[in-house]
Amino acid sequence: MNAKLKKITAATMILMTSLVLASCGGHSSSSKNYTTTGSGSGNYQGVIQGGRYKTSKARGINVSQNDNQYNLKSFENGLTQVSKRVFSPKNYIFQEGQYLNSDTIENWLGRKTKDNPAGLNPAEGKKSDPNPIYVQQIEEQDYMENSGNSMKLRGMTIGIGINSEYNYKKKTDGPSYTKKISDAEVKRQGEIAAAKVLKRVRKKAGVGNVPIVIALYKQAPDDSLVGGSFYAYSKNSGSTISSWHKLNYKTVVLPKASGTTSSTGSASQTDSDSFSNFKSQIQSFFPNLSGVTAQAQYNNGQLDGMHITVTTQFYSQSEITSFTQYIARAANKYLPNGIPIDIRIQSDSEMQAIVYRDSGSDTFRTHILTSY
Amino acid sequence: MNAKLKKITAATMILMTSLVLASCGGHSSSSKNYTTTGSGSGNYQGVIQGGRYKTSKARGINVSQNDNQYNLKSFENGLTQVSKRVFSPKNYIFQEGQYLNSDTIENWLGRKTKDNPAGLNPAEGKKSDPNPIYVQQIEEQDYMENSGNSMKLRGMTIGIGINSEYNYKKKTDGPSYTKKISDAEVKRQGEIAAAKVLKRVRKKAGVGNVPIVIALYKQAPDDSLVGGSFYAYSKNSGSTISSWHKLNYKTVVLPKASGTTSSTGSASQTDSDSFSNFKSQIQSFFPNLSGVTAQAQYNNGQLDGMHITVTTQFYSQSEITSFTQYIARAANKYLPNGIPIDIRIQSDSEMQAIVYRDSGSDTFRTHILTSY
Missing domain, CATH: 3.30.300.190 (GMP Synthetase; Chain A, domain 3)
Known part of the structure; x- marks a missing residue:
């Protein structure tokens, strides 16, 4: 093997690794009801059940939660980035959230009222000076392992997006007002919501004692040309938050x-x-x-x-x-x-x-x- | 070098070739006024003059010539494919056409009238049964070589697009009619236009005796979801068409x-x-x-x-x-x-x-x- 070829080989090993991974990823077997999508380099394989992609039980709800679509994309991509810190794509298979359905998430994102006791956001209060909507979006990701002819839940990540500003009107058709929400308040509200969400998710049938990662995201303002970013996560084996790991992402234009x-x-x-x-x-x-x-x-x-x-x-x-x-x-x-x-x-x-x-x-x- | 590594190396040599080519392509030099864009694998380098891309003298005219943009894209891409048969990207540098300007091409694409004797298309004739517009688009490509501090023209390709149907109205605001143009007629009209174009281009100052390739393209109908294709080309050292090489491209949906x-x-x-x-x-x-x-x-x-x-x-x-x-x-x-x-x-x-x-x-x- 001559020097030039060696150099070329060395330079391509990284590339090749991803190609080889890509071609190896996702062995489909007709005897199993479950297969996977196959993976690109460093990406998760996704669950296919009976030939169809297994979509989220809360499918579609996230799209309507964001006036700024950059917040949606960056929230979802960022959540997967956080998951990779805990659940390696080498060992875990990705499944769209199956434990929180659309109704559940819709209720949680609402204000707390008599009709909606599960609401994570405060009651509106005075129309002229309303309490902000803090919790803007929630998304569940499941992390699975093959287990004989089926897939077993081995971990879960829940992302919670907290607003950095609140836009409101005092009168219908009146002018718009904006309340800035400080970083300290974003942090506080995120941790309050996280504690409640963890307790509720832990109780869901089938979740058992798998590790539940809660990741907190600060939403960018509606007029931003880039989404917000995740600022903390915790990995929890019980029903109470163990400790927070700080994340230091920033997105700029x-x-x-x-x-x-x-x-x-x-x-x-x-x-x-x-x-x-x-x-x-x-x-x-x-x-x-x-x-x-x-x-x-x-x-x-x-x-x-x-x-x-x-x-x-x-x-x-x-x-x-x-x-x-x-x-x-x-x-x-x-x-x-x-x-x-x-x-x-x-x-x-x-x-x-x-x-x-x-x-x-x-x-x-x-x-x-x-x-x- | 073990067997697995050998296999990987063999499999990547093709890939690597293109990467190496890509990184080698286009040496820019500050002492020259001319540089090139650098080339991807198998693509031409393009001419940059004084830091700017050297655009066509007939820039923009091709866009307006096609109701069906598929015809435009496939004409331009196909023309480069034909050029590669004659002027290898290894030896030639691509330059946007510099010898036929917008006015010239516009006149050539018009009907032959007293005001426009250069028109390649026949006079309209009877409004109720007009002669078709046969020649729909013309594009020039120049093929260059480095020569000291400048670039020298070494070859030229001219594409001519011939309609396979002609849409017309007998009265303004009246219904549309379509005349199909047979393949035999497309061929005949293409060769008539080619002979005239070659003669005229050969006379242009600076063209000299470089080889001029004329390539003939049959336009797809306006409602087609794919463009037409080149069906013949000739490489000419003089002012008359030497011989036609048949091309057998087909595009399908x-x-x-x-x-x-x-x-x-x-x-x-x-x-x-x-x-x-x-x-x-x-x-x-x-x-x-x-x-x-x-x-x-x-x-x-x-x-x-x-x-x-x-x-x-x-x-x-x-x-x-x-x-x-x-x-x-x-x-x-x-x-x-x-x-x-x-x-x-x-x-x-x-x-x-x-x-x-x-x-x-x-x-x-x-x-x-x-x-x-």
């Missing part, structure tokens, strides 16, 4: 918009500069000005990943091809190393190409969306 | 729609069955019915590639992740081997994930479009 950094944090100067260089490189390349924006996530102060969107009008397929190649080069040159990044290239809100680097890879891949 | 196969051809039964199996597998997976359609291209009767679109409503990020993993598995199991395929997974017309296999690869890659 680039380029920095003046005056909108407070609730989501801001990027490091280095990262912000890298992005600016990338952006100006892209914008000088084509005669038309193109929009270049990014969402970035920090974990413990370190940049963790980016989603970049480039919007430009294209006049031909060859322009799209050339621009995509150029962006891959510019990304490699200007954007931070060692983190997953994707760049969506679109015109007229239709995606034309994608450039991305997976976690653990040092190469940007490109795929152009063409047509016959 | 799957699943087969009843009664709409005539103008674009139909898929082989085997390929159609493969796709049906894939489709029914996907559709049984989720409780919601999902739309699954494909464009397929044949070259000399062999399936050459597919673009598949899967549309489903998703209720959570974990559903998207699971569905994407499942589709990659189903694609691997049911879809034909050895050809490039991409699968766009979308809901509410927004793309949620992409699954694709590049030409020369045997692995489907997945990328999920998430958000922070």
Whole structure:
């Protein structure tokens, strides 16, 4: 084996690991009613029952809980990230929540009233100065293991999203008011809700004594261009919260918009500069000005990943091809190393190409969306 | 080097080749005014002049020439495919057409009149029975080589799109009529136009005696869900067409729609069955019915590639992740081997994930479009 080949082999082992995993994932067997979806690198396999994906008992309810869809996506993706800390995708199979159904979650998200004693949110109080809705969304994830011809529940994660502001009207059709909810209050309300949720979930038939992870998420404001983030989780074997582990995620939008950094944090100067260089490189390349924006996530102060969107009008397929190649080069040159990044290239809100680097890879891949 | 590692290495050499190519492509040099975009595997590098992409002199005109945007995309992509037969991406650099400007092409695409003697299309004739517009679109591509501090033109490809039907009205605001144009007539009209175009292009200042490839394309009808295809090309060193090489591309839509196969051809039964199996597998997976359609291209009767679109409503990020993993598995199991395929997974017309296999690869890659 010569030196060059060795180098190539070393460089691709990470890549290969994911390919091999992908091709090994999910052995289907006709004798079992349960199979799995197969897994990509580092992702969970999902449960298929009788040939169909086993959907959540509370399916659809989360969509209606968020005026800002970024909060929904980041909540769901973040919840899976938290789960991976406790339930490794190597050992556990993912199942959509089966123990909390739509009615249950709807009641819990409501205000506490005579008709709805299970409501986690306080009664409205004075119309002119109402109590905030604190608990905005709840989602259950189940973690399973194969057990003979069936799947057994081995763990559960429940995410709870707490609002960082409350929008209300004193009169129907009147002006809108906003109450900011402090970080201390978000923390306090999250812990109150968590304690109640844990007690209730532990009592559900079939849950038994599996570890229940409760993860707390701070919602971004409705006008944010990025979702909120998880700030704490606890892993519990009983019916009371054992202890909280702090999470230090921050999500930011680039380029920095003046005056909108407070609730989501801001990027490091280095990262912000890298992005600016990338952006100006892209914008000088084509005669038309193109929009270049990014969402970035920090974990413990370190940049963790980016989603970049480039919007430009294209006049031909060859322009799209050339621009995509150029962006891959510019990304490699200007954007931070060692983190997953994707760049969506679109015109007229239709995606034309994608450039991305997976976690653990040092190469940007490109795929152009063409047509016959 | 053990057997397993050898197998892995062998399996990845194709992959690696493209990665290495990608990272080597496009050496930029600050001392030159010209650089290139860098190339993906098997793609051309494009010309950058003074930091900006060198756009076509006829930029934008092609967009307005097609009521059916599939014809535009497939014309432009197909033209590059034809060029690759003559001007290898290893030796030539791509430049957007610089010799035919918007006015020239607009005039050529018009009808021949006193005001527009250069029109390639016949005069209208009787309003009640007009002569068809045969020549629908024209595009120029230049193929360059580095030459000291500049780029030299070494070849040119001109694509000409000929209509397979002509839509017209006898009276303004009256009903629409359609004249079918036979394949024999498409061929005849293409060759007439090609002879004129070659003569005119050869005379343009700077073109000299570089080889000029003329490629003829049959436009799909306006209501087609797939574009047309190139059916002939000639490579010419002089001012008259030397000889025509037949091309045998066909583009089809799957699943087969009843009664709409005539103008674009139909898929082989085997390929159609493969796709049906894939489709029914996907559709049984989720409780919601999902739309699954494909464009397929044949070259000399062999399936050459597919673009598949899967549309489903998703209720959570974990559903998207699971569905994407499942589709990659189903694609691997049911879809034909050895050809490039991409699968766009979308809901509410927004793309949620992409699954694709590049030409020369045997692995489907997945990328999920998430958000922070």
